Amino acid sequence: MRAPRFSLLLTLSAPPTTSPVVDRVPRHAPPTRALPPRPLAPSRHPVYASRRPRPTPPPLPVHSPSLHEPEFQDGTPDLWTRICRVLGAGVAGGLFVTVVGLLSHQVATGEHWEVDTVVVAGNLNASEISIRHLADISPGTHLFNVDLHGVATHVEAHSWVSRVEVRRLLPSTVEIVVEEHTPRLLLALERLWLVDASGRPFRQARGEQLDYPILTGLDPKLASTRPDLANAVVQGGIRVLDAAAGHPWIGPATISELHFDDRLGFVVVGRGGSEYLVGFGSPAEAFARLDRLVAAGLDTSVPQRIDLDAGAVAIATPLPDLRTLTSRP
CATH class of the missing domain: 3.40.50.11690 (Cell division protein FtsQ/DivIB)
Incomplete structure (x- = not known):
């Protein structure tokens, strides 16, 4: 005699009386402690810190230069401008060389630069005539041809003279300053x-x-x-x-x-x-x-x-x- 069908279905769907997970825990295992939940720190990243959208910058103006503006013009001067510049530089250089040459010739040969006065200063015991004689500066000598060191050496040969300083004074004077022995x-x-x-x-x-x-x-x-x-x-x-x-x-x-x-x-x-x-x-x-x-x-x-x-x-x-x-x- 067959058993009823509904009894079999009740048997298969009935829950077990014991928990299989509890049976697998070892007997001497330490008890587990549940940790409290950790709060999440606020994010410091600028993207996540603020969710506001950034304003979009306005578009840059677009410039369309024309052919008459400076960036489209050639900076090289034309032929006539270059010729004028070269001629101007040549004329200025020629005038400068000419002026310098004339001044040099005037200084080298002009009568205004010839020695016509010899000034003696600082002498008390040594006579001016003896100092002029030892200096030996001939009349008409060009001012820039006078040997200042040689004149000082000759004047120091005087027995009263201790130190000598010789200077040129433009345009035609030689000054001899002596210091005597005390x-x-x-x-x-x-x-x-x-x-x-x-x-x-x-x-x-x-x-x-x-x-x-x-x-x-x-x-x-x-x-x-x-x-x-x-x-x-x-x-x-x-x-x-x-x-x-x-x-x-x-x-x-x-x-x-x-x-x-x-x-x-x-x-x-x-x-x-x-x-x-x-x-x-x-x-x-x-x-x-x-x-x-x-x-x-x-x-x-x-x-x-x-x-x-x-x-x-x-x-x-x-x-x-x-x-x-x-x-x-």
């Missing part, structure tokens, strides 16, 4: 010589040029064999005079002689007859000791020998009065 003392070396501030003997002294302190005691043989040592002695004498300049008790105006002794050093002889032994040391320190002696009561009007080179102590020794010695019969 005498500081007289050097007794077989003859009397004028010595400048650098210690150089530059000229023999004459009768009207003896109003300077005289440096004595220098051996002429030493000056000829050892000029360096002789120059050192002269430089030392100039340092003594520089230290005495402006001194209230002794100065260049009151010094008649500056004697050098190879054992004692420098001895200053005053016009009143007093002798001041400065020695080889610093003349400024020696005159400072003299100031202390005067402050202590020393009478500088009495002729005496004062040793200023004895360390920190100055020694004064009376000397005979030269006025009394010359007044005796």
Whole structure:
């Protein structure tokens, strides 16, 4: 006997009593934790940040140039324009060369550029006639043909001249500016010589040029064999005079002689007859000791020998009065 058909259909469509997924989970598996949902960050991309459509730019105007506008014209000048430009440049160049040539010829051969005046300046002891003679600039010499260096070399041969500067003054003048030696003392070396501030003997002294302190005691043989040592002695004498300049008790105006002794050093002889032994040391320190002696009561009007080179102590020794010695019969 067959079973009813509807019972078979109920059997096939009935759900199972157990879940197959739960049966497949292992017994010792860790429990799973559900994570909370993560919020989405806002997008920074400009496309997604704003959904507004961008405005469309207006279309550019279209220009249709004509054939008469500059971009359609040829920039090359025509033939006649080029010919005029070449002729103009040639004429201007020819005029420039002609003017320069005429000026050069005028300068080279013109009488206005011949030397007719020689000006001498700065000379006090050297005569203008002697300087003109040493310059040897002939009349009618072209101004630009004058050898300035040669003229300066010739003028420096004068015994009074220390330095020379020669200049051209347009259109026809040559100026000679000289700088002379300044005498500081007289050097007794077989003859009397004028010595400048650098210690150089530059000229023999004459009768009207003896109003300077005289440096004595220098051996002429030493000056000829050892000029360096002789120059050192002269430089030392100039340092003594520089230290005495402006001194209230002794100065260049009151010094008649500056004697050098190879054992004692420098001895200053005053016009009143007093002798001041400065020695080889610093003349400024020696005159400072003299100031202390005067402050202590020393009478500088009495002729005496004062040793200023004895360390920190100055020694004064009376000397005979030269006025009394010359007044005796």
